Amino acid sequence: MCLAIPGKVKKIFNDHTAEIEIGGIVKNASLDLIPQVAVGDYVLLHAGFAIQVIDQKKALEIFRAWEGKVN
Amino acid sequence: MKYVDEYRNKEIAQKILRQIKSISKKKINLMEVCGTHTVNIFRNGIRKMLPSNINLISGPGCPVCVTPISYIDEIIALSRGENFIITTFGDMIRVPGSTSTLEKEKTDGADIRIVYSTLDALKIALDNSSKEIIFMGVGFETTSPTIASAVLKAQKEKIENLSVLSVAKIMPPAMKALLEGKEVNIDGFICPGHVSAIIGSKPYNFIAAQHKVPCVICGFEPLDILQSIYMLVKQIEDGRAEVEIQYERAVKPEGNKIALDKIDEVFKVVDSNWRGIGNIPLSGLEIKDEFGKFNARKFIVETEETKEPKGCRCGEVLRGVITPPECSLFRKGCSPENPQGACMVSTEGTCAAYYKYN
Numbered sequence: 001m002c003l004a005i006p007g008k009v010k011k012i013f014n015d016h017t018a019e020i021e022i023g024g025i026v027k028n029a030s031l032d033l034i035p036q037v038a039v040g041d042y043v044l045l046h047a048g049f050a051i052q053v054i055d056q057k058k059a060l061e062i063f064r065a066w067e068g069k070v071n
Numbered sequence: 072m073k074y075v076d077e078y079r080n081k082e083i084a085q086k087i088l089r090q091i092k093s094i095s096k097k098k099i100n101l102m103e104v105c106g107t108h109t110v111n112i113f114r115n116g117i118r119k120m121l122p123s124n125i126n127l128i129s130g131p132g133c134p135v136c137v138t139p140i141s142y143i144d145e146i147i148a149l150s151r152g153e154n155f156i157i158t159t160f161g162d163m164i165r166v167p168g169s170t171s172t173l174e175k176e177k178t179d180g181a182d183i184r185i186v187y188s189t190l191d192a193l194k195i196a197l198d199n200s201s202k203e204i205i206f207m208g209v210g211f212e213t214t215s216p217t218i219a220s221a222v223l224k225a226q227k228e229k230i231e232n233l234s235v236l237s238v239a240k241i242m243p244p245a246m247k248a249l250l251e252g253k254e255v256n257i258d259g260f261i262c263p264g265h266v267s268a269i270i271g272s273k274p275y276n277f278i279a280a281q282h283k284v285p286c287v288i289c290g291f292e293p294l295d296i297l298q299s300i301y302m303l304v305k306q307i308e309d310g311r312a313e314v315e316i317q318y319e320r321a322v323k324p325e326g327n328k329i330a331l332d333k334i335d336e337v338f339k340v341v342d343s344n345w346r347g348i349g350n351i352p353l354s355g356l357e358i359k360d361e362f363g364k365f366n367a368r369k370f371i372v373e374t375e376e377t378k379e380p381k382g383c384r385c386g387e388v389l390r391g392v393i394t395p396p397e398c399s400l401f402r403k404g405c406s407p408e409n410p411q412g413a414c415m416v417s418t419e420g421t422c423a424a425y426y427k428y429n
């Protein structure tokens with residue numbers, strides 16, 4: 001039930017809602033819980049609310065840690 | 072980057088697995104306390120990939136499963152009232168109460184509507200001003216800020232016919248209860264990623280500091296889960312117990328301050344009854360008195376005497392004491408089509424996961 005899915009912020013409206021694209025499907029979501037997002041950000045969407053912005057730098061660290069590793 | 076498929080890379084998965092195998096010596100039990108983790112661990116066959124000294128145990132991480140039967144009975148009693156519309160997330164509708172389910176009540180004429188978001192419930196309230204709309208407030212910290220947000224919105228927009236019957240729960244006290252119960256030996260916790268996106272990493276500190284049990288906050292894709300297991304194994308083999316964040320792209324140590332403030336504004340922390348575990352001090356959220364008109368407990372209803380399904384061992388499953396196949400009803404009288412207990416109803420229930428994938 002705590003499922004949250006990453007999606008890209010496409011449009012932001014004046015009433016703190018946004019259009020968020022997830023795998024080609026556009027959904028409306030509330031930005032009440034993370035007001036400081038920008039168009040182009042990726043956010044986690046849970047039950048109609050964006051609950052966190054995805055940190056794009058941190059997201060790459062796992063690849064940096066393992067990709068070079070030969071074993 | 073789409074932040075999904077990249078984390079399913081088979082080559083990297085193999086590298087992490089080889090590392091796990093090369094450093095893991097001790098025989099250990101790791102518990103995942105989030106139902107979404109349980110499902111993803113099964114779906115990706117992660118249990119079978121791990122060396123045999125690493126045992127994964129599922130914990131009480133499915134909000135549907137830990138909701139007491141008395142709560143289902145309460146909402147069923149409310150749904151039978153003349154003027155009510157019950158709104159709920161879809162997962163709750165088939166959970167058996169003592170003698171009925173919401174699904175049955177709906178067939179019998181009760182107005183029960185599945186919503187995707189608390190804001191949908193708010194809209195139903197706006198569109199049906201002569202009715203009382205009750206939202207079933209089931210969920211962990213991931214969901215409770217969305218409930219708080221809807222209550223605040225209802226207050227601001229003077230929508231007075233929406234109320235919440237809250238059984239919202241807080242995860243870390245349940246982990247503490249499991250450790251103190253000592254029924255299972257837990258060597259490390261795979262901590263819930265989306266709960267932690269809200270609460271951050273600090274609420275787990277006592278587990279590492281006082282109980283000396285390592286915690287890793289984990290994402291939901293296969294590489295996330297494997298890397299978290301690697302981090303836990305490393306801590307255990309090094310003799311450390313710390314709280315680490317694997318799911319750094321979504322979890323900050325401080326969590327989501329705005330969401331936490333909304334929870335604080337609307338809810339008070341109360342003792343809460345967890346199905347299968349019992350009463351856990353300060354593990355639940357109830358609507359504060361200032362928001363009393365949004366608390367569905369203002370409607371007093373009489374409920375029937377609570378009856379647990381005969382033979383169902385959900386409680387032990389939720390505490391990680393037994394695995395579902397050890398329940399004599401598993402596959403024999405209990406299946407997703409004909410569930411006896413909540414652990415088989417919910418798609419994130421441990422019994423349902425075993426049924427589907429094992």
Ligand code: SF4
Binds near residue numbers: 388399405406413
């Ligand atoms: S298999 Fe069914 S009856 Fe047995 S514990 Fe799971 S839900 Fe309960």
